[in-house]
Amino acid sequence: MxxxxxxxxxxxxxxxxxxxxxxxxxxxxxxxxxxxxxxxxxxxxxxxxxxxxxxxxxxxxxxxxxxxxxxxxxxxxxxxxxxxxxxxxxxxxxxxxxxxxxxxxxxxxxxxxxxxxxxxxxxxxxxxxxxxxxxxxxxxxxxxxxxxxxxxxxxxxxxxxxxxxxxxxxxxxxxxxxxxxxxxxxxxxxxxxxxxxxxxxxxxxxxxxxxxxxxxxxxxxxxxxxxxxxxxxxxxxxxxxxxxxxxxxLGGKSANIVFDDADLDDAVKGAVAGIFAAAGQTCMAGSRLLVQDSIHDAFVDRLVSFVSQAKLGDPLLPDTDIGPIATPPQFRKILDYIDIAKGEGATCVLGGTRAEGQGLGNGLFVKPTIFTNVHNGMRIAQEEVFGPILSVIRFRTDDEAVQIANDTPYGLAAGVWTQSLDRAINLPPRLRAGTVWVNAYRVVSYLAPFGGFRNSGIGRENxxxxxxxxxxxxxxFINTRRGVPSPFVMRLPSVESFGG
CATH class of the missing domain: 3.40.605.10 (Aldehyde Dehydrogenase; Chain A, domain 1)
Incomplete structure (x- = not known):
């Protein structure tokens, strides 16, 4: 055509x-x-x-x-x-x-x-x-x-x-x-x-x-x-x-923050929606998953189990969960970042390779990938990948979560998962991001301004x-009076008339 x-x-x-x-x-x-x-x-x-x-x-x-x-x-x-x-x-x-x-x-x-x-x-x-x-x-x-x-x-x-x-x-x-x-x-x-x-x-x-x-x-x-x-x-x-x-x-390196009082089933779904539903090919992807230390291991186990069930395949079929990467350059970039993460010492607990086989056609598929033992100074935590790669970072306190979330050149979006009314109200103002979701992720509206802080852009849409x-x-300015005074006799008001 x-x-x-x-x-x-x-x-x-x-x-x-x-x-x-x-x-x-x-x-x-x-x-x-x-x-x-x-x-x-x-x-x-x-x-x-x-x-x-x-x-x-x-x-x-x-x-x-x-x-x-x-x-x-x-x-x-x-x-x-x-x-x-x-x-x-x-x-x-x-x-x-x-x-x-x-x-x-x-x-x-x-x-x-x-x-x-x-x-x-x-x-x-x-x-x-x-x-x-x-x-x-x-x-x-x-x-x-x-x-x-x-x-x-x-x-x-x-x-x-x-x-x-x-x-x-x-x-x-x-x-x-x-x-x-x-x-x-x-x-x-x-x-x-x-x-x-x-x-x-x-x-x-x-x-x-x-x-x-x-x-x-x-x-x-x-x-x-x-x-x-x-x-x-x-x-x-x-x-x-x-x-x-x-x-x-522009881009983002958005933090999706899970506190120990969150509804963990909802938070798992929110983490998946934030990074894997669009194969990570979205500017608002929640590519950094910040998990409170007390629930870290159990939450990661639950997350890995859930994502392992995702079906890769034909994006036109209703039972497909994750589609292919859109372009060859983006596919190569994602695989390169997987190698970078491994080289930096991150632990790959799921995926980490190209996906091939029956039902995948000739598509450029990357297995949904989860890295743990990530610290926020790693490239995988600072640079936008734009692919199905999730970096899991531990934190202990609310202050540490905010510090990690804001420690990035970007500021497009953030998510907060908690059942605490105090956190739901008081954390969003502390997060340097243009959009903050509480117990949700990737929700947009024609009513809601969208855009980012710092390297995430200038201005707002919607x-x-x-x-x-x-x-x-x-x-x-319209002069409603006849008779414009001569410009040669006009005098500026004195300084005193302005209170000086």
């Missing part, structure tokens, strides 16, 4: 006419060909977005009209959820059950921000000086570049698209070269929903070419990026050259305030 770029409301080949292959992570077979966009294609997409922003139907729409289009798009996503979910699985190998759950939830983003589109109100400030009226209005920024990774492409794109469009911007999306199909299918729904040409554009290709051309384009006013720390740094540096607005949702990041505040 040959795919096309989506530019100015239509699907078309790249200017070069070249494609690159997209392989199914489970079968290893090429199932689609994705157009390799050129810098010229990027320029055309950005200019189409700029035209749509500055003139034509989209520029003239009221916020209420934009909101109605977003509602209509949400309905179309809901109607096409099964197809979108299957495309995601073919591209990134995640479980169909997980992808369908994500895609079926996505319409709520379009509905939420569709409803919010005409709720962004300016303000009239109190009169500060006679004859001068001042009000604040909020206006869209312009062309937004959305650059998204391969692990959850639709979710991470919609987190950007919905608020950006509700605010009145236009968008050029650059999906990962490993997972472009679902985004191109979503783009086709925009025309069906009634969005004018140019409001959404999709260009595909490798980041070093297409992403760089997009980040450096002079007509792009804002960049919304989700991906690795290295890619985020490159985007940030490119944006700084022309002072583009930027949001970065929630009411996210739309503000796609708007510019403008001050308007």
């Amino acid at each position: 040959d795919l096309g770029l989506y530019i100015d409301g239509r699907s078309r080949p790249s200017a070069s006419g070249q494609f690159f292959d997209s392989s199914d992570p489970f079968t290893g077979e090429v199932w689609s060909r994705v157009p390799a966009a050129t810098a010229g294609d990027v320029d055309e997409a950005v200019r189409a977005a700029h035209r749509a922003f500055t003139s034509g139907p989209w520029a003239e729409m009221t916020p209420t009209q934009r909101g109605r289009l977003l509602y209509r798009l949400g309905d179309l996503v809901e109607a096409n959820a099964d197809r979108l979910g299957e495309l995601e699985v073919r591209d990134n190998g995640k479980l169909l059950a997980e992808m369908l759950g994500q895609v079926r939830y996505l319409p709520e983003w379009f509905r939420y921000y569709g409803g919010l589109a005409d709720k962004i109100e300016g303000a009239v400030t109190p009169a500060e000086r006679p004859g001068i009226m001042h009000h604040i209005r909020y206006e869209p920024i312009g062309v937004v570049a959305a650059i998204v990774p391969w692990n959850s492409p639709l979710v991470l794109t919609v987190w950007k698209l919905a608020p950006a469009l509700a605010a009145g911007n236009t968008v050029v999306v650059k999906p990962s070269e490993y997972s472009s199909a679902s985004m191109l299918y979503l783009a086709s729904l925009f025309g069906e929903a009634g969005f004018p040409p140019g409001v959404l554009n999709v260009v595909t290709g490798v980041g070093s070419e297409v992403g760089e051309a997009l980040a450096n384009h002079p007509l792009v006013e804002r960049i919304a990026f989700t991906g690795g720390e290295g890619g985020g740094r490159a985007v940030y540096q490119a944006a700084a050259k022309s002072f583009k607005r930027v949001s970065l949702e 929630g009411k305030d996210a739309i503000r990041d796609y708007l510019e505040a403008k001050s308007v």
Whole structure:
């Protein structure tokens, strides 16, 4: 199946006419060909977005009209959820059950921000000086570049698209070269929903070419990026050259903390959901499991027994628990980190090798892996692996747990497992993370801001305030009196009048 770029409301080949292959992570077979966009294609997409922003139907729409289009798009996503979910699985190998759950939830983003589109109100400030009226209005920024990774492409794109469009911007999306199909299918729904040409554009290709051309384009006013720390740094540096607005949702090394008063059955399930349900290929993965010393050994035994029952296999089958690794480079990276952990002295109590055999097709599978005897200074505890590898770290006191959890360059998420009301209330403020779950893990909502501290990024996505990041505040002063005084006789107020 040959795919096309989506530019100015239509699907078309790249200017070069070249494609690159997209392989199914489970079968290893090429199932689609994705157009390799050129810098010229990027320029055309950005200019189409700029035209749509500055003139034509989209520029003239009221916020209420934009909101109605977003509602209509949400309905179309809901109607096409099964197809979108299957495309995601073919591209990134995640479980169909997980992808369908994500895609079926996505319409709520379009509905939420569709409803919010005409709720962004300016303000009239109190009169500060006679004859001068001042009000604040909020206006869209312009062309937004959305650059998204391969692990959850639709979710991470919609987190950007919905608020950006509700605010009145236009968008050029650059999906990962490993997972472009679902985004191109979503783009086709925009025309069906009634969005004018140019409001959404999709260009595909490798980041070093297409992403760089997009980040450096002079007509792009804002960049919304989700991906690795290295890619985020490159985007940030490119944006700084022309002072583009930027949001970065990057990696994590999140701590999932189990106290001795926790419901251990729930905590085991929470630890597994945090790291193995998505084969560890999620920025919020609870890759560091902090277990209180008094229950450490018993908890690890219970955890190993539970994870040992997990079934690896075809992600399209309903009884599969863990799917393949999405890309060959990521597969090699995970195996390298397993060797690094062993070399550092960590004890592998489960997995630790590639998984092969009947039912695994030609997929790149890694056995769910658990390391104990990990101390927080090890690379396996400090560096993001993005795979099904769990590092178990002992702690004794609440203070030590907080110290270990915060001792990382990242600060994306954390989990706390306890039946203590005191801990449930007082520990989250002490954890330097953008999201803290108590007796839960990997819960997100269109209502809840998501983002991280430190190296985990800049800015927040989701929630009411996210739309503000796609708007510019403008001050308007109106002189209500006739007769402007001569500038040559104007005098500044004396220092004394300010109380100095």
